[in-house]
Amino acid sequence: SQEFDFTDNSHRRYNPLTDSWILVSPHRAKRPWLGQQETPAKSTIPEYEEKCFLCPGNKRVTGGANPKYESTYVFQNDFAAVKIDQPALEVQDSGKDTLKDRLIKVQGVRGNCFVICFSPKHNLTIPQMQVKDLYKVISTWQQLYNDLSKQAVEEKKPFKYLQIFENKGTAMGCSNLHPHGQAWCLEAVPSEVSQEFKSFDKYKHAHNADLLGDYVKLEMEERSRIVLENDSFLVLVPYWAVWPFETMIVAKTKVPSIAHFTDKQKDDLASMMKQLTVKYDNLFETSFPYSMGLHQAPLNATGDELNNAWFHMHFYPPLLRSATVRKFLVGFEMLGEPQRDLTAEQAADRLRKLDGDHHYTENL
Amino acid sequence: SQEFDFTDNSHRRYNPLTDSWILVSPHRAKRPWLGQQETPAKSTIPEYEEKCFLCPGNKRVTGGANPKYESTYVFQNDFAAVKIDQPALEVQDSGKDTLKDRLIKVQGVRGNCFVICFSPKHNLTIPQMQVKDLYKVISTWQQLYNDLSKQAVEEKKPFKYLQIFENKGTAMGCSNLHPHGQAWCLEAVPSEVSQEFKSFDKYKHAHNADLLGDYVKLEMEERSRIVLENDSFLVLVPYWAVWPFETMIVAKTKVPSIAHFTDKQKDDLASMMKQLTVKYDNLFETSFPYSMGLHQAPLNATGDELNNAWFHMHFYPPLLRSATVRKFLVGFEMLGEPQRDLTAEQAADRLRKLDGDHHYTENL
Ligand SMILES: O=P(O)(O)O[C@H]1O[C@H](CO)[C@@H](O)[C@H](O)[C@H]1O
Ligand SMILES: O=P(O)(O)O[C@H]1O[C@H](CO)[C@@H](O)[C@H](O)[C@H]1O
Numbered sequence: 115s116q117e118f119d120f121t122d123n124s125h126r127r128y129n130p131l132t133d134s135w136i137l138v139s140p141h142r143a144k145r146p147w148l149g150q151q152e153t154p155a156k157s158t159i160p161e162y163e164e165k166c167f168l169c170p171g172n173k174r175v176t177g178g179a180n181p182k183y184e185s186t187y188v189f190q191n192d193f194a195a196v197k198i199d200q201p202a203l204e205v206q207d208s209g210k211d212t213l214k215d216r217l218i219k220v221q222g223v224r225g226n227c228f229v230i231c232f233s234p235k236h237n238l239t240i241p242q243m244q245v246k247d248l249y250k251v252i253s254t255w256q257q258l259y260n261d262l263s264k265q266a267v268e269e270k271k272p273f274k275y276l277q278i279f280e281n282k283g284t285a286m287g288c289s290n291l292h293p294h295g296q297a298w299c300l301e302a303v304p305s306e307v308s309q310e311f312k313s314f315d316k317y318k319h320a321h322n323a324d325l326l327g328d329y330v331k332l333e334m335e336e337r338s339r340i341v342l343e344n345d346s347f348l349v350l351v352p353y354w355a356v357w358p359f360e361t362m363i364v365a366k367t368k369v370p371s372i373a374h375f376t377d378k379q380k381d382d383l384a385s386m387m388k389q390l391t392v393k394y395d396n397l398f399e400t401s402f403p404y405s406m407g408l409h410q411a412p413l414n415a416t417g418d419e420l421n422n423a424w425f426h427m428h429f430y431p432p433l434l435r436s437a438t439v440r441k442f443l444v445g446f447e448m449l450g451e452p453q454r455d456l457t458a459e460q461a462a463d464r465l466r467k468l469d470g471d472h473h474y475t476e477n478l
Numbered sequence: 479s480q481e482f483d484f485t486d487n488s489h490r491r492y493n494p495l496t497d498s499w500i501l502v503s504p505h506r507a508k509r510p511w512l513g514q515q516e517t518p519a520k521s522t523i524p525e526y527e528e529k530c531f532l533c534p535g536n537k538r539v540t541g542g543a544n545p546k547y548e549s550t551y552v553f554q555n556d557f558a559a560v561k562i563d564q565p566a567l568e569v570q571d572s573g574k575d576t577l578k579d580r581l582i583k584v585q586g587v588r589g590n591c592f593v594i595c596f597s598p599k600h601n602l603t604i605p606q607m608q609v610k611d612l613y614k615v616i617s618t619w620q621q622l623y624n625d626l627s628k629q630a631v632e633e634k635k636p637f638k639y640l641q642i643f644e645n646k647g648t649a650m651g652c653s654n655l656h657p658h659g660q661a662w663c664l665e666a667v668p669s670e671v672s673q674e675f676k677s678f679d680k681y682k683h684a685h686n687a688d689l690l691g692d693y694v695k696l697e698m699e700e701r702s703r704i705v706l707e708n709d710s711f712l713v714l715v716p717y718w719a720v721w722p723f724e725t726m727i728v729a730k731t732k733v734p735s736i737a738h739f740t741d742k743q744k745d746d747l748a749s750m751m752k753q754l755t756v757k758y759d760n761l762f763e764t765s766f767p768y769s770m771g772l773h774q775a776p777l778n779a780t781g782d783e784l785n786n787a788w789f790h791m792h793f794y795p796p797l798l799r800s801a802t803v804r805k806f807l808v809g810f811e812m813l814g815e816p817q818r819d820l821t822a823e824q825a826a827d828r829l830r831k832l833d834g835d836h837h838y839t840e841n842l
Contacts, residue, residue, distance in 0.1 A: 116565040118586060123564040126666060128583035134669045137587065139559040149653030153514075195503040195810070195817055200487040201480040213696040216685055218717060219492035222482060223501065279809035287806025289513030296809065302490060304814035305498045321580055332577040353582060407813035430812050442651025445643035445660065446559070448794050449771035450668030453559055 120457060127458075129354035130317065130325060131310050136356055137446075137453040140460070143435075151438040152285050152403075159237035159291060168292035170234045185247070186254040187231040196225035196300055198271065224272040225300040226262075230254055232293040239282065239293055239401055241391035241472055248384035255297070255408070256372045256380070262299050263373070263413040272301035275412045283403025285432055285440060303412055310409060314422040326424040330366055339462045342389050346382035349390050351462040356452040358434045358441050359397065359461050361390060363427040370423035371410035390429070393468045400437030405430045484821055491822075493718035494681065494689060495674050500720055501810075501817040504824065507799075515802040516649050516767075523601035523655060532656035534598045549611070550618040551595040560589035560664055562635060588636040589664040590626075594618055596657040603646065603657055603765055605755035605836055612748035619661070619772070620736045620744070626663050627737070627777040636665035639776045647767025649796055649804060667776055674773060678786040690788040694730055703826040706753050710746035713754050715826040720816040722798045722805050723761065723825050725754060727791040734787035735774035754793070757832045764801030769794045 118125075126135045167174045170182045176192040203222030207215050232251050233243060240248065255278050266273040280295035281288040303311070317325035333340055333350050341361060342349035348364050355361075363386050369375065375383070394402035411423035434441040434455065447453055482489075490499045531538045534546045540556040567586030571579050596615050597607060604612065619642050630637040644659035645652040667675070681689035697704055697714050705725060706713035712728050719725075727750050733739065739747070758766035775787035798805040798819065811817055 118565045118567040123567070124560045124587050124589075125567060126585045126587050130581060130583075134673070135585075135666075137559065137664075137668070142557055142559055144557070149651055150517075150648035193506055193508070195501065195506055196488045201482045203482040203487070203489060211685075213692050213699070216681075217494060217689075217693055217696055219494075221490045221499075223488045223490050225488075277810060277814040279813050281806070281809040284514035287513055287808045298810050298814065300501075300814075302499075304501070304810075305816075306812070306814055309498070317580075321575075325581075328577050329581055332581055335577070405809040405812050407809055409813065428813060442645070444651045445645040445769040445771055446641060446662055446668075448670070448769050449643050449773065449792060450641040450662065450664075450670055452669075 121460065126451075127354045129352075130329075131313050131354075132306075133309065133313055135451055136354055137451055138457055139453060139455060140457050143455040149442075150440075152433075152440055153438075161235050161237050163236045163292070166236055166290060166292050168229070168231050168290055168294055169236050183231065183234055185250050186233070188228055188254060188258060191227035191229050191296065194227035195298060196223055196227060198224055198226055200224055221302065223300055223302055225298065226271075226273070227299070228258065228297045230258070230278075230295045230297060232295065236292050239391070239395075240280075240387055241395045241402075243293070243388070245381070245384045245388050248387055249380055251295075252372065252375070252380045252383055256375060258297055259371065259373050259413070266413055273299045273413055274301050275299070275303045275307060277304060277307070277407060279405060279407030281405050283401065285403040286405050288403075299413075307409060311419065311422060314424070315418060318422060324368060324422070324424055326364055326426060327368060330364055338459045341393065341462050341465045342386055344382045344385060346379045347386045349386055351458040351465070353458055355458045355461065356443070356454060357430045357432060358454060358456060359394070359431050359465060361429045361465070363387070363390065363429075365425045369425045370415065370420055371425060372408065373411075374425075389470060392470060392472045393465050394429075394431060396468045396471075396473045397465065398433055398435075398437045399473060400433075402431055402433065404432070485824065490815075491718045493716075494693075495677050495718075496670070497673065497677055499815055500718055501815055502821055503817060503819060504821050507819040513806075514804075516797075516804055517802075525599050525601050527600045527656070530600055530654060530656050532593070532595050532654055532658055533600050547595065547598055549614050550597070552592055552618060552622060555591035555593050555660065558591035559662060560587055560591060562588055562590055564588055585666065587664055587666055589662065590635075590637070591663070592622065592661045594622070594642075594659045594661060596659065600656050603755070603759075604644075604751055605759045605766075607657070607752070609745070609748045609752050612751055613744055615659075616736065616739070616744045616747055620739060622661055623735065623737050623777065630777055637663045637777055638665050639663070639667045639671060641668060641671070641771060643769060643771030645769045647765065649767040650769045652767075663777075671773060675783065675786060678788070679782060682786060688732060688786070688788055690728055690790060691732060694728055702823045705757065705826055705829045706750055708746045708749060710743045711750045713750055715822040715829070717822055719822045719825065720807070720818060721794045721796060722818060722820060723758070723795050723829060725793045725829070727751070727754070727793075729789045733789045734779065734784055735789060736772065737775075738789075753834060756834060756836045757829050758793075758795060760832045760835075760837045761829065762797055762799075762801045763837060764797075766795055766797065768796075 122141050124139045126137055128135055162169055170180055173179050259276055262273045265271040276299045278297045314325050339350045352362050406429040408427050410425045412419055432440040486505050488503045490501055492499055526533055534544055537543050623640055626637045629635040640663045642661045678689050703714045716726050770793040772791050774789045776783050796804040
């Protein structure tokens with residue numbers, strides 16, 4: 115009888131972070147594509163754009179004007195998903211085990227949302243920025259994390275978890291090309307993060323070890339999924355990746371949040387972010403779209419929340435075959451389970467082999 | 479102090495099917511949109527298309543030709559995500575609690591994938607089909623479910639769960655406009671479905687009742703989320719909907735799978751599918767994209783799997799404001815938790831008020 119071939123035979127892989135399975139069908143990458151084509155990013159973008167509401171000095175949608183900032187710039191989102199003040203929501207449970215008590219669970223949620231401009235230059239992206247400027251972005255995140263932690267304690271603001279993220283490219287719902295990310299601060303730990311904490315906790319009880327600490331060790335032994343590495347971080351395609359070129363940046367030793375970063379770690383993270391996104395751009399010679407974000411300890415964490423936290427970032431890029439052909443996670447994925455068309459090892463191999471020089475800048 | 483206003487204040491709602499939370503920010507629907515625009519469906523599509531590999535009599539990618547079918551037509555997917563035969567995957571656990579044992583979980587997965595053409599006419603969609611023809615689609619699903627159940631028993635085929643679904647529109651990764659759906663049959667129950675079964679089981683233990691049975695009763699009392707209703711089914715926007723106009727079609731009384739449907743139930747489901755998709759098309763006067771699918775009992779289910787199953791369908795449509803502006807579930811949604819910009823009740827209200835006549839057919 116034949117041997118099972120992971121590069122050709124269908125299999126399911128388990129994601130210990132989310133406690134769920136994904137379907138890998140590596141032979142499927144061969145099928146022809148007749149569906150929707152993405153529009154690659156525009157080729158000439160000016161350094162300053164009059165109509166951009168993020169460029170220095172420009173007016174914003176709601177009236178105010180941006181300062182003439184020269185590095186990073188943080189402001190409160192004009193269309194925030196959560197707000198600091200709103201009426202309290204009384205608990206709805208009647209205590210009588212009614213149908214409503216059983217099935218309708220709801221919480222009010224306050225917080226605040228911020229936009230973080232990475233650079234005054236309208237036409238830059240992370241892979242085109244210098245490591246020293248990405249260092250400033252990380253410092254800005256750190257500052258925000260610390261400020262909000264302080265406000266939560268000193269001003270009793272409803273801030274529990276800060277979700278820092280970036281949507282890059284129109285394919286990822288980004289409505290403005292100016293290099294920027296967001297940070298949404300909520301009074302609750304969001305689902306995805308709280309699921310990870312549940313998994314960290316379960317793992318620690320079972321093995322008396324950190325899930326991501328063990329995972330880093332395993333990947334450093336196996337090496338087949340590592341894309342990049344420096345003193346402080348690994349960049350890898352996780353064994354259970356869903357998106358074709360999904361990656362994680364994981365701290366090699368335990369660090370609960372950016373608040374705990376040393377200067378060296380900030381520098382090393384800046385360098386990994388630059389190198390990874392350069393590879394992404396080189397992969398299909400396009401300004402590679404993705405959503406990415408940081409997972410770390412809640413603000414003012416203590417006890418298990420602090421002890422179990424392990425800083426990492428997720429990058430979720432949608433492209434599958436070229437600048438114009440993306441993976442759709444649709445029918446089977448939404449109703450059944452996520453499905454991918456190449457293995458994590460194949461994706462890591464392709465990313466690893468790519469050059470570290472940014473190849474297509476001349477088109478921008 | 480002011481009262482909490484569900485149509486304006488941010489809140490989180492709990493999804494008892496998936497055991498997770500979603501963030502509702504109803505005031506956010508007001509923000510301007512400057513991002514990606516979808517391309518609405520083409521306006522003149524012929525009834526027969528020479529280059530379509532699903533039209534009757536045409537050649538398929540892999541060589542063979544379709545019969546000159548006159549109603550529905552089922553064939554094996556030429557690029558199946560799972561196959562009936564592949565080498566067995568030996569269990570990987572060393573029994574020594576190594577890092578690999580702790581973190582790498584994998585299963586081989588066999589099965590089969592089918593394409594189901596809903597009609598010989600290339601230019602029809604479900605809202606444009608007649609109820610009697612949709613009845614035939616349901617009969618075809620039923621037949622497939624029964625055939626595969628039989629093959630699993632009699633021929634020991636690796637068939638455990640049949641996921642029937644449709645991706646409609648280029649926005650949902652559909653690469654061919656010819657009206658068709660798919661059915662992927664796996665030897666494992668996929669993540670989403672097994673999570674629902676977990677929830678059904680938990681609910682039954684806690685309340686000695688069916689989760690969806692109770693939910694149907696609750697919705698029939700409250701009525702604010704019901705869009706359509708007939709003798710056998712409710713169409714509703716679930717309390718915990720993620721996509722802007724997400725709906726469920728739920729059986730009003732317990733029926734584990736389409737295999738158990740009476741003729742009356744088939745007729746009633748056909749009618750609900752037609753009426754719902756007509757409303758969808760009318761909402762933004764476009765051929766409304768969505769992914770939809772059936773959730774039901776595994777093949778040859780017995781015991782809890784049979785007793786807990788409750789037939790329902792999920793519709794996941796991406797559009798938010800118009801034929802060209804969709805909701806992106808990206809950065810915060812992927813890293814934090816799903817977020818929506820209008821309440822389930824607002825969405826239900828808009829769908830309910832729409833006319834039952836198909837308004838834009840003249841454009842097709
Ligand atoms: O099988 P199709 O229609 O070519 O492909 C589509 O549906 C599949 C099942 O949801 C997805 O895995 C694909 O990403 C999508 O493009
Ligand atoms: O806030 P933006 O960039 O306008 O909006 C984008 O990111 C948000 C957070 O992931 C999403 O909720 C929106 O659907 C998306 O379009």
